[in-house]
Amino acid sequence: xxxRVVRRSxxxxxxxxxxxxxxxxxxxVLIPLFFLFGKxxxxxxxxxxxxxxSERVLAAYWLSFSAAFVAxxxxxxxxxxxxxxxxxxxxPLKKLVDGLIDLPFALPTAVAGIALTTIxxxxxxxxxxxxxxxxxxxxxxxxxxxxxxxxxxxxxVRTVQPVLLEADRQMEEAAxxxxxxxxxxxxxxxxxxxxxxxxxxxxxxxxxxxxxxxxVVFISGNMPMKTEIAPLLIMTKLEQFDYAGATAIAAVMLVxxxxxxxxxxxxxxxxxxRHLVG
Numbered sequence: 001x002x003x004r005v006v007r008r009s010x011x012x013x014x015x016x017x018x019x020x021x022x023x024x025x026x027x028x029v030l031i032p033l034f035f036l037f038g039k040x041x042x043x044x045x046x047x048x049x050x051x052x053x054s055e056r057v058l059a060a061y062w063l064s065f066s067a068a069f070v071a072x073x074x075x076x077x078x079x080x081x082x083x084x085x086x087x088x089x090x091x092p093l094k095k096l097v098d099g100l101i102d103l104p105f106a107l108p109t110a111v112a113g114i115a116l117t118t119i120x121x122x123x124x125x126x127x128x129x130x131x132x133x134x135x136x137x138x139x140x141x142x143x144x145x146x147x148x149x150x151x152x153x154x155x156x157v158r159t160v161q162p163v164l165l166e167a168d169r170q171m172e173e174a175a176x177x178x179x180x181x182x183x184x185x186x187x188x189x190x191x192x193x194x195x196x197x198x199x200x201x202x203x204x205x206x207x208x209x210x211x212x213x214x215x216v217v218f219i220s221g222n223m224p225m226k227t228e229i230a231p232l233l234i235m236t237k238l239e240q241f242d243y244a245g246a247t248a249i250a251a252v253m254l255v256x257x258x259x260x261x262x263x264x265x266x267x268x269x270x271x272x273x274r275h276l277v278g
Contacts, residue, residue, distance in 0.1 A: 033254070039247040051248045056224050057233065060249075064230040065256065067141060068209035071148035075205045076198055079156025086157070087164040101158070104151045109214025116147050117219045139221030144229065147215045152205030159201035163194055199268040203261060210257050 040048060051057065086098055104112065120127040120137040130137050137143045167190070175185040213231040220227040230253055237246035 036247050036254070037251055039244055040251045043244040043248065047244070048248050051245045052252045056228070057230075057249055059225045060228050060230040060233045061252070061256070063141060063144065063228070064210060064253070065260075067144045067148055067229075068206050068212075071145050071152055071209050072202045072206035074145075074149050075152045075156045076202050079153055079201060079205075080160055080194065080198060082153070083157045083160040083164055087161055101154050104154050109151065109212065110218070112150060113147065113215040113218030116143070116150060116215065120146060120219065138219050139223075139227060141227060143219040143221075144216050144227065147219050148209040148212060151212055151215055152209050155204035155208060156198070156201035159204065160194055160197045163197040167193055196268055199264065203264045203268070206264070207257065207261060210253070 043051065082101065086094065086101075117124075117138055119125050120130070120143055122128065122131050122136070122138065124138070127137055135142075137146060171189050172185055175189050180188070211231060213229075213235070216229055217232055220229060220232070222228055222232055230249060234246045234249050237243075237249065
């Protein structure tokens with residue numbers, strides 16, 4: 001008699017669940033992407049190249065990806081600091097501050113854009129003081145970065161926070177006992193443990209910022225060649241009934257985003273593997 005115990009899965013078998021997964025992914029992701037590239041192909045290769053390499057489109061690409069990259073980097077720094085404060089210190093109204101971190105998730109992006117424009121415009125609460133120093137925020141690329149920082153911060157904080165909560169504090173205390181300075185302890189003990197989560201937060205914030213539209217459209221000013229982002233240009237093409245041109249721009253954004261996210265994920269995987277080996 002075979003003494004092995006057969007463990008039954010709570011969910012259906014592999015074949016059935018795999019089938020559901022493939023159907024779900026196909027309906028929501030693969031088929032829409034297929035038609036996206038198919039629609040972009042209707043203008044022909046020459047029309048496609050002329051559309052995606054026009055001066056206005058290239059300027060919109062550069063602004064969208066550079067602003068998203070800068071905002072994600074800033075969020076990595078300050079998102080880590082916020083997560084550190086929330087996990088390592090006790091202070092009044094801590095739960096309120098912790099809850100406010102998720103506000104960009106629930107706040108409609110248009111409302112966020114209007115609020116940011118009101119604050120950072122020339123006559124805004126903060127913008128008037130920045131203007132006095134010769135710094136213009138609203139209706140400039142700097143305002144776009146501010147908006148993307150606002151919507152991307154929760155991704156970094158909520159990704160890093162659980163890692164800091166689960167970190168072994170005894171390793172830090174041991175490093176201090178052995179004479180390590182605060183900087184050495186951070187660089188050799190804390191940062192390697194947090195780096196994979198920090199890169200994940202960067203990836204999520206960067207991906208979210210690339211496709212952001214609602215909060216940016218109000219604070220950017222939408223000036224072609226200066227403050228016009230790629231999602232806005234796609235909407236402009238759609239309003240002009242240039243569906244093929246809009247899908248061509250969207251297809252290029254999709255490819256560039258996929259390649260950049262793939263590179264980031266590979267670097268994250270290598271960093272995590274190196275940490276496990278070390």
